[in-house]
Amino acid sequence: xxxxxxLKSSLSKKYAMAFTGLFLCLFLVGHxxxxxxxxxxxxxxxxxxxxxxxxxxxxxxxxxxSYLTYASILFHVLDGFxxxxxxxxxxxxxxxxxxxxxxSSWASRNMALLGTILLVFIVTHMNNFxxxxxxxxxxxxxxxxxxHTITLAFFNPQINSLAAVMTLxxxxxxxxxxxxxxxxxxxxxxxxxxxxxxxTPVIKFAGTAFSVIVPAGFASLPIYLFxxxx
Amino acid sequence: MNxxxxxxxxxxxxxxxxxETHKMTEVSGDMSFLEMMDVLNDxxxxxxxxxxxxxxxxREGICGTCSMFINGEAHGPGRNVTTCQLHMRSFKxxxxxxxxxxxxxxxxxxKDLTVDxxxxxxxxxxxxxxxxxxxxxxxxxNSIPIPKHDADEAFDSATCIGCGAxxxxxxxxxxxxxxxxxxxxxxxxxxxxxxSSERVLRMVDQMDIEGFGNCxxxxxxxxxCPKGISLTNIARMNREFLSSxxxxx
Numbered sequence: 001x002x003x004x005x006x007l008k009s010s011l012s013k014k015y016a017m018a019f020t021g022l023f024l025c026l027f028l029v030g031h032x033x034x035x036x037x038x039x040x041x042x043x044x045x046x047x048x049x050x051x052x053x054x055x056x057x058x059x060x061x062x063x064x065x066s067y068l069t070y071a072s073i074l075f076h077v078l079d080g081f082x083x084x085x086x087x088x089x090x091x092x093x094x095x096x097x098x099x100x101x102x103x104s105s106w107a108s109r110n111m112a113l114l115g116t117i118l119l120v121f122i123v124t125h126m127n128n129f130x131x132x133x134x135x136x137x138x139x140x141x142x143x144x145x146x147x148h149t150i151t152l153a154f155f156n157p158q159i160n161s162l163a164a165v166m167t168l169x170x171x172x173x174x175x176x177x178x179x180x181x182x183x184x185x186x187x188x189x190x191x192x193x194x195x196x197x198x199x200t201p202v203i204k205f206a207g208t209a210f211s212v213i214v215p216a217g218f219a220s221l222p223i224y225l226f227x228x229x230x
Numbered sequence: 231m232n233x234x235x236x237x238x239x240x241x242x243x244x245x246x247x248x249x250e251t252h253k254m255t256e257v258s259g260d261m262s263f264l265e266m267m268d269v270l271n272d273x274x275x276x277x278x279x280x281x282x283x284x285x286x287x288x289r290e291g292i293c294g295t296c297s298m299f300i301n302g303e304a305h306g307p308g309r310n311v312t313t314c315q316l317h318m319r320s321f322k323x324x325x326x327x328x329x330x331x332x333x334x335x336x337x338x339x340x341k342d343l344t345v346d347x348x349x350x351x352x353x354x355x356x357x358x359x360x361x362x363x364x365x366x367x368x369x370x371x372n373s374i375p376i377p378k379h380d381a382d383e384a385f386d387s388a389t390c391i392g393c394g395a396x397x398x399x400x401x402x403x404x405x406x407x408x409x410x411x412x413x414x415x416x417x418x419x420x421x422x423x424x425x426s427s428e429r430v431l432r433m434v435d436q437m438d439i440e441g442f443g444n445c446x447x448x449x450x451x452x453x454x455c456p457k458g459i460s461l462t463n464i465a466r467m468n469r470e471f472l473s474s475x476x477x478x479x
């Protein structure tokens with residue numbers, strides 16, 4: 001019945017953005033909870049974190065979830081890219097004067113820019129830790145890969161000359177994520193048609209809270225690790 | 231009041247356009263924006279120059295014919311007004327006002343400030359109707375009970391005048407607010423409900439074929455809509471399209 005094909009429809013692309021986006025929000029919660037263990041320093045914190053890292057890289061269920069996460073990121077990026085290209089094509093001649101700020105939020109108009117910043121961050125971040133954990137040379141402690149020491153060293157200005165720059169970069173990326181989530185979270189529900197006078201204000205509030213708490217939680221770690229070590 | 235106008239001049243669909251500057255003096259604050267444009271055109275005609283082409287019809291804010299992107303906003307500053315209901319008192323003395331046509335691949339410029347909005351007509355033709363006979367020998371309307379709340383909601387959606395401000399103002403030139411209002415006004419009522427599943431699929435299909443962009447939920451359309459059509463219509467359409475896609479045979 002559908003002339004353009006179900007997968008090609010503009011709405012289906014929106015559903016895909018919403019589903020992958022919400023799945024990635026779940027991933028963020030899990031990732032943040034794991035990261036918060038870094039606040040526990042000393043040998044106990046070290047072994048607990050390393051055991052956690054071992055579990056996260058070997059548990060089969062987590063493996064499935066991680067592949068789903070990679071796929072979601074890729075799909076979210078590609079879908080976003082296609083949607084952005086289509087949207088550019090839909091207005092070949094630009095306005096001489098356009099005042100978007102009078103009718104919409106800055107974040108909602110710059111999701112592609114914010115998403116690109118996040119993509120660059122994800123690649124950098126995976127190169128810094130994920131790659132080292134999976135394929136890099138990493139010291140062993142008690143038979144476990146010592147990701148704890150690697151992470152601490154990364155934000156230690158005594159060891160890493162770029163620690164200050166990296167801390168700032170991580171904080172900047174998290175601010176960008178905050179803006180991206182601030183629009184994206186509640187937008188996903190709207191895209192899926194979940195709009196109701198009773199629940200939408202709750203969703204919007206939850207989205208704002210999520211977009212502040214989660215990035216702030218992530219950003220607090222590099223700041224904390226940098227400060228206690230300098 | 232005195233104002234400086236910068237108006238889009240474009241000879242035809244395939245020619246390049248540019249802004250043209252005109253000084254206006256003794257503009258009354260009680261003039262509507264279109265009346266001010268009439269004064270400008272009158273002067274241009276008397277000077278032997280080409281007047282600006284622009285769309286207008288009822289000048290009462292109910293037909294959806296007038297357009298114009300004024301100072302970066304569809305139908306200019308102010309909320310819930312069409313350009314014909316926008317008065318010059320909304321501007322300051324000495325202000326420079328930019329006037330542009332709706333800009334969208336699906337609304338090609340015909341001349342100056344007039345654009346071809348027949349893409350909207352084709353979306354309506356794709357499914358924006360009820361197939362039952364609603365005129366002539368029909369049963370009494372009160373024999374079908376309709377909850378007041380549903381009737382009110384359908385009416386709110388039906389107030390869309392199809393002017394295209396939503397498309398013009400959307401950074402993606404998306405027509406979701408228009409299409410969703412038309413989908414909603416029919417699917418909320420029993421007469422339209424029977425075909426609602428097919429309707430939403432057809433209308434969204436046609437919307438995509440016409441080359442409108444994708445909705446990114448910026449909400450700009452709802453703010454600039456002269457009739458205050460709500461984003462809840464878009465959510466309803468998203469819901470209906472999803473369930474219709476999953477259940478259509």
